[in-house]
Amino acid sequence: MAIGWYLTVSVLIFCIGVTGVLVRRNPLVILLCLELMLNAANLALVAFARMHGGEAGQIFALIVMVVAACEVTVGLGLIVAISRRGLAVDVDELRELDG
Amino acid sequence: MSAVVFFIAAIVALGGAVAVVTLRNPFYAVLALVCHLVALAALFLLLRAEFVAAAQVVVYAGAVMVLYVFVVAYVGGAPGTEELRAGPAMRFFGPLMALALAVELMIALLGSALSGITSKGAPYIPGFGTPRQIGKLFLTDYLFVFETASLLLLVAAIGAVVLARRRRGLDEPGAGMSVDDLRRLVAEPRAKDTGTMAEGAGTPS
Numbered sequence: 001m002a003i004g005w006y007l008t009v010s011v012l013i014f015c016i017g018v019t020g021v022l023v024r025r026n027p028l029v030i031l032l033c034l035e036l037m038l039n040a041a042n043l044a045l046v047a048f049a050r051m052h053g054g055e056a057g058q059i060f061a062l063i064v065m066v067v068a069a070c071e072v073t074v075g076l077g078l079i080v081a082i083s084r085r086g087l088a089v090d091v092d093e094l095r096e097l098d099g
Numbered sequence: 100m101s102a103v104v105f106f107i108a109a110i111v112a113l114g115g116a117v118a119v120v121t122l123r124n125p126f127y128a129v130l131a132l133v134c135h136l137v138a139l140a141a142l143f144l145l146l147r148a149e150f151v152a153a154a155q156v157v158v159y160a161g162a163v164m165v166l167y168v169f170v171v172a173y174v175g176g177a178p179g180t181e182e183l184r185a186g187p188a189m190r191f192f193g194p195l196m197a198l199a200l201a202v203e204l205m206i207a208l209l210g211s212a213l214s215g216i217t218s219k220g221a222p223y224i225p226g227f228g229t230p231r232q233i234g235k236l237f238l239t240d241y242l243f244v245f246e247t248a249s250l251l252l253l254v255a256a257i258g259a260v261v262l263a264r265r266r267r268g269l270d271e272p273g274a275g276m277s278v279d280d281l282r283r284l285v286a287e288p289r290a291k292d293t294g295t296m297a298e299g300a301g302t303p304s
Contacts, residue, residue: 001105004216009109013116015201020120022193028125032132036116050146053221058148059241066248070255076170077262083174
């Protein structure tokens with residue numbers, strides 16, 4: 001398959017993730033949609049690594065995975081802290097978080 | 100053959116992504132994301148990224164998703180607690196914005212003068228993308244990145260523990276329970292549909 005096909009799939013997954021972040025109101029699902037966007041970027045990076053025949057893109061993809069794991073850990077910790085205080089798990093109810 | 104595998108994996112990946120966005124129950128959204136991640140790992144294999152595919156399945160579909168399942172079960176994935184509460188304007192303009200972004204990215208992609216996009220990629224050299232090759236790069240050219248990643252993981256782990264720890268002074272249900280109460284609670288038979296996957300999904304049968 002030509003590399004362009006992989007990039008097309010990556011674009012579509014990224015845009016589905018954007019839709020989810022804009023439309024959903026549950027922070028858990030928003031985190032899931034962020035994962036979708038990061039994975040779309042990973043697919044593009046690996047496709048470009050294949051196109052150029054170098055492994056730098058794959059290294060980049062692995063580092064993106066590490067960053068995503070960190071983001072998930074902190075995000076889920078926040079959600080647990082929110083629910084433990086008995087607040088609604090809903091981004092519209094949590095407006096005071098913006099500082 | 101590779102075209103067939105590509106289209107199957109791409110359709111499963113896109114279907115999983117759509118399911119993550121549309122399913123109302125967060126528990127099922129997590130399961131859809133697992134499907135999506137496994138299909139994406141198949142795409143990575145087609146792109147000769149063996150180690151990235153393995154890491155995707157083990158780290159993402161394995162470890163990170165287990166964390167998600169635990170938090171969904173803890174917070175409660177009951178359908179009543181979750182709804183598409185975006186205002187009508189956002190529900191209309193959100194997908195529209197995403198569509199505009201898709202069109203823009205496709206124009207950028209197809210309009211780019213990259214000659215490699217229509218090719219099948221660089222000639223395959225044996226050893227490309229194997230753990231040996233990736234490990235060698237991580238310990239030579241990308242050593243700084245590697246060490247920074249470990250530091251970042253440490254910071255995130257400490258941050259999560261600090262954020263989610265129990266604080267004193269908050270009313271904890273069961274904190275003031277006497278030994279007799281606890282004994283009675285343990286002796287009681289478990290209620291039907293508790294402690295199961297169905298409870299996490301919020302659909303008691």
